[in-house]
Amino acid sequence: MVNLISDTVTKPTKEMLDFMMSANVGDDVFKNDESTNALEVKVARFFDKEAALFFPSGTMANQTAIKLHTEPGDQVICDHYSHIFNYEGGGASFNSGVSCKLVKGDRGRISATQVKQAINPPDFYHSPKTRLVSLENTTNKGGGACYELQEIKAIKGICTKHQLAFHLDGARLWNALVAKNHDPKDYGAQFDTISVCFSKGLGAPIGSALLGSKTLIEKALRIRKILGGGMRQVGYLANAASFAMDYHFERLAIDHRKAKELSEALESIKWVHSVEPTETNIVIFNIDTVDFSADHIISEFKKYHIELIAMDSTKLRFVTHLDYSDQDHNHVLETLKNMASL
Numbered sequence: 001m002v003n004l005i006s007d008t009v010t011k012p013t014k015e016m017l018d019f020m021m022s023a024n025v026g027d028d029v030f031k032n033d034e035s036t037n038a039l040e041v042k043v044a045r046f047f048d049k050e051a052a053l054f055f056p057s058g059t060m061a062n063q064t065a066i067k068l069h070t071e072p073g074d075q076v077i078c079d080h081y082s083h084i085f086n087y088e089g090g091g092a093s094f095n096s097g098v099s100c101k102l103v104k105g106d107r108g109r110i111s112a113t114q115v116k117q118a119i120n121p122p123d124f125y126h127s128p129k130t131r132l133v134s135l136e137n138t139t140n141k142g143g144g145a146c147y148e149l150q151e152i153k154a155i156k157g158i159c160t161k162h163q164l165a166f167h168l169d170g171a172r173l174w175n176a177l178v179a180k181n182h183d184p185k186d187y188g189a190q191f192d193t194i195s196v197c198f199s200k201g202l203g204a205p206i207g208s209a210l211l212g213s214k215t216l217i218e219k220a221l222r223i224r225k226i227l228g229g230g231m232r233q234v235g236y237l238a239n240a241a242s243f244a245m246d247y248h249f250e251r252l253a254i255d256h257r258k259a260k261e262l263s264e265a266l267e268s269i270k271w272v273h274s275v276e277p278t279e280t281n282i283v284i285f286n287i288d289t290v291d292f293s294a295d296h297i298i299s300e301f302k303k304y305h306i307e308l309i310a311m312d313s314t315k316l317r318f319v320t321h322l323d324y325s326d327q328d329h330n331h332v333l334e335t336l337k338n339m340a341s342l
């Protein structure tokens with residue numbers, strides 16, 4: 001099977017496993033795990049933030065960030081496609097007692113103008129207090145779209161003016177950095193907190209980090225504990241993340257090229273209604289429902305040993321990744337070519 005359902009399906013390579021086994025572990029709840037401490041320093045430096053904290057999941061890192069920046073009753077501005085709203089089990093309301101003001105952006109990206117319009121007037125006590133703006137880069141449901149730095153800087157300006165905290169869900173920020181050739185330090189300079197995943201394109205089996213100021217990350221440690229995310233000899237996993245940063249970051253360009261080639265091949269298939277712009281490793285395409293359902297398409301691809309997922313009844317998604325070999329890619333391109341000639 002060629003599995004293109006997500007970039008989370010990758011398995012650790014032999015080299016990654018070797019480096020994991022070489023970890024220098026201790027009890028991380030007592031902050032005595034050297035490999036985890038080293039990873040936290042390394043990822044904080046990479047984005048030029050003061051501190052970082054290792055998390056078991058991106059969801060827990062995002063949820064911690066929301067908790068850090070808000071009080072119950074507050075409101076968070078985010079895109080209607082955002083992961084924090086759609087795919088974290090309602091955690092924003094469950095953990096922090098906040099609501100989300102959903103903005104309809106462009107493929108998951110919201111603009112500075114939209115942010116400005118979404119802020120509730122602070123003296124109007126009938127509406128929730130706007131406290132936090134949360135962006136996602138790259139966007140997940142938006143098909144891997146990337147922000148322009150200019151737009152992020154404009155939104156930061158609005159946050160500063162209105163005293164709003166600014167969080168980035170950077171689960172796939174690595175992909176944006178490679179695709180846009182952006183400097184990670186520019187992101188560190190704009191956001192109060194950033195979450196990054198090691199378990200998506202970078203190919204680690206588990207792990208995320210939350211980055212921020214020393215003060216914020218000290219508070220995050222307590223929240224992570226409350227959420228049940230205190231871990232013990234976790235350096236084995238921190239080493240997987242560290243290895244992923246060193247060896248699986250720049251190669252993301254390969255995933256992006258393959259995604260672009262899939263996207264182009266899909267364009268020539270009759271029952272493909274449209275393919276969304278492909279900027280990184282996510283390819284989203286829409287089908288003509290008159291002829292087919294998404295389930296039918298999935299079972300057709302299964303006959304060729306290719307797995308993809310439906311985003312809804314007319315939207316399908318491929319995600320390229322580390323374990324998607326050149327041979328797999330040729331097979332998928334060949335299959336798409338055959339489908340186009342039918």
Ligand SMILES: *Cc1c(COP(=O)(O)O)cnc(C)c1O
Nearest residue numbers: 057058059060083136140169171
């Ligand atoms: C994957 C992902 C997360 C984190 O998800 P986990 O499964 O909890 O690691 C957060 N945000 C986005 C945009 C994601 O794609």
